[in-house]
Amino acid sequence: MSTVHTIILEKIQNALAPHHVDLQNESHMHAGPATESHFKLVVVSDGFEGLGKVKRHQQVYRLLKDELEGPVHALALHLYTQAEWKLTQVPESPKCSKV
Numbered sequence: 001m002s003t004v005h006t007i008i009l010e011k012i013q014n015a016l017a018p019h020h021v022d023l024q025n026e027s028h029m030h031a032g033p034a035t036e037s038h039f040k041l042v043v044v045s046d047g048f049e050g051l052g053k054v055k056r057h058q059q060v061y062r063l064l065k066d067e068l069e070g071p072v073h074a075l076a077l078h079l080y081t082q083a084e085w086k087l088t089q090v091p092e093s094p095k096c097s098k099v
Contacts, residue, residue: 004036004071008064012043015063019082020044022090026076037073044085053079 005025012021022042027035041060048056056079061068068075078090 004067005039008039008041008067008072011063012041012060016043016045016047018043018045020085036071039072039074040076040078042078042080042090044080044082046082048079048081 005023009021009023012018020042024040025036025038026040027038029038043060047059051059057077060077060079064072064075080088
């Protein structure tokens, strides 16, 4: 049985052929059980060339539709072209309150 983390990485790798991908499980930073429900995803792909932020997000949301309808509650996306990646520092995730 694959983990949600593994499934997301496989889908991203297969669909976007990224130059860089980093998927962090941030579930431990949120209230409730530390499961695979909150993730931060950084992807650098030529597939984002010519697309604005909204179109990039929509592309990834379509790709991960099943996970977003199921176990994934939150997915922070940071999606870049190679040129943007060279000039970017990925923001830190906010420290969420554990209730």
